[in-house]
Amino acid sequence: MAKNLIEKAIDWGRRKSPWIIHFNAGACNGCDIEVVDALTPRYDVERFGILQQGTPRHADVLVCTGAVTLQTKDRLKQIYEQMPEPKFVIAVGTCACTGGVFDGCYCVNGGIDSVIPVDVYLPGCAARPEAIIDAVNKLLASLEEQQKSEENTDE
Template sequence: MSIISKMVNWARLKSPWIIHFNTGACNACDIEIVDALTPRYDIERFGILLKGTPRHADVMICSGAVTNQIEDRLKRVYEQMPEPRFVVAVGTCASSGGVFNGCYNVKGGIDTVIPVNAYIPGCPVRPEAIIDGVVKLLASLEEKEG
């Protein structure tokens, strides 16, 4: 691998900017995501910043089972993110649909609509688990490209 692509890969691992998107969660996972962003857990030491717009983000953190109504929005927000982009499904519902699986208005997990790179189970997930999941996602990228 050339030195430039090595540097780019290093930079990608060191600066994952995230965007938080609620695809129909009950809000518990969202609270935990916001919890993980507080100074107590200090995820800026990994270079993680919360961004308001999908154009700036590298990693989309989705919480909740995909409802019929949010499906189009989820696709559009995903398509607005510039390449390379990653998706993390936070919580049991986002991973598989959870208890909402089979509801008349629910599609299922995030991976029924867009590709998912990492699943973090939990109901709700703990902030430590979210940080661990994102770090493991980055470590897997290192193995793949390094």
């Protein structure tokens, strides 16, 4: 069954308006500074429709930084569960991808994907703002491909 016009319009809206929420799962603050940097007027992410939201209920993309510590593990899961479907996760920084230098530490659970599913991994210590914007764009490109393949397999 092909998608009808309303579903296509909603797919288009999803690609054009990624609202993000930023969560620090236990980073050294390096990546957080870079995320905040990416949101400044200098990089102007509003060009791509990216807006920062204060609450997980409004957000589509969870931008996570840092290795998950035992303290933040449950909070991260809660925030992920509070986001309405469809939702995506970007792991920003090497620690968020794998645990980085903190991997194996007594208080560290591992990378973000040890707790919640991750869509885009963005390595770097710290990840640059340009790379963060590129990660969101890659996520949207993969979303477009997925939407197209859904349409083709349905037919």
